Amino acid sequence: xxxxxxxxxxxxxxxxxxxxxxxxxxxxxxxxxxxxxxxxxxxxxxxxxxxxxxxxxxxxxxxxxxxxxxxxxxxxxxxxxxxxxxxxxxxxxxxxxxxxxxxxxxxxxxxxxxxxxxxxxxxxxxxxxxxxxxxxxxxxxxxxxxxxxxxxxxxxxxxxxxxxxxxxxxxxxxxxxxxxxxxxxxxxxxxxxxxxxxxxxxxxxxxxxxxxxxxxxxx
DNA sequence: GCCCAGGGGGCTC
DNA sequence: GAGCCCCATGGG
Numbered sequence: 001x002x003x004x005x006x007x008x009x010x011x012x013x014x015x016x017x018x019x020x021x022x023x024x025x026x027x028x029x030x031x032x033x034x035x036x037x038x039x040x041x042x043x044x045x046x047x048x049x050x051x052x053x054x055x056x057x058x059x060x061x062x063x064x065x066x067x068x069x070x071x072x073x074x075x076x077x078x079x080x081x082x083x084x085x086x087x088x089x090x091x092x093x094x095x096x097x098x099x100x101x102x103x104x105x106x107x108x109x110x111x112x113x114x115x116x117x118x119x120x121x122x123x124x125x126x127x128x129x130x131x132x133x134x135x136x137x138x139x140x141x142x143x144x145x146x147x148x149x150x151x152x153x154x155x156x157x158x159x160x161x162x163x164x165x166x167x168x169x170x171x172x173x174x175x176x177x178x179x180x181x182x183x184x185x186x187x188x189x190x191x192x193x194x195x196x197x198x199x200x201x202x203x204x205x206x207x208x209x210x211x212x213x214x215x216x217x218x219x
Numbered sequence: 220g221c222c223c224a225g226g227g228g229g230c231t232c
Numbered sequence: 233g234a235g236c237c238c239c240a241t242g243g244g
Contacts, residue, residue: 039226045242046225080224081239088227126227146225164233191225 005158006175009210010182013189016209020188023136025050029104030059031137035129036088037079045078052076061093062102088124095122108138116142127165135187141180143172144187148194155216 025031030050037046050059052075058064067075072086079085095118100107110118112134119130131144145168154161159168176182196208208214 035225038224040224040239041226041241042224042243044224048242078241080241081226082241084227084239124227128226132225144225148225187225194225 001175002158002171003175005156006172008213009156010176010186010189012209013193014185017189017192020185020192022184022188023132027059028108028137029061032092032133033059033064033089035132035136036092036124037076037085039081039085039124039129041078041080045080048078049076061096061104065090065093065097084124088122091122091124110138112138112140112142115140131169135180135183139180141178141183143169143176143183145169145172146187146191146194148190148197149187152190152193152197152210155214156210157215 023031023034025034033053034046034050037049053059053064056067056075058067058075064072069086072089073082076082076085076089096102096104096107107118108115115134115138116130119125119133120127125133128144128146131142134140134142135144145165149168150159150161150163153159153168159171163171172186176186193208193210
């Protein structure tokens, strides 16, 4: 129904910002750790924590499990809620080590629906984090929804802004071809635009690539 | 000093 | 389901 509009928004963002090349990480394990750590925190804080983990050489399920809690807290302290997140990281690592013999690629090779259910069963991994892991670590085309997606598409008049996660995700899936690269870039572009919207309050609308189709009061 | 970041869980109604 | 609080750092 709105296929042309969803593709038009993508084209505008892609032409304006260029390739995002997400996820910024060297390994799939690093993607997953980053996906958990980035919850409700600026990405630069995650970069600090990831750098700490790399320096300590514990970006690996078994080695991360061996780090004492108090030490892990200090390594990931910049990412906020660090005690909770330390537990969440270890909970995930324990599944990989205990249930998949430490073979992360075997865990990620599962079909998207199976993998999603497995991830959602873990404390600290909700729908957005699970879908981010499936898209950016497992490489399967699921569309990731975040708060920027709700905000931006309601301002475009394409959604109400109060849909559930699943409802909004279904809209994207119904209006776009199921292509990995498209889903990958689209979510990354939405986050990029979201950053620009929040940094500059009202005058940003003039240089926004969606300016002429935006229904926001300031545009 | 104030605001808010690439959420999620648990609780209440 | 919606609304609320908890978690608890760092940069603009």
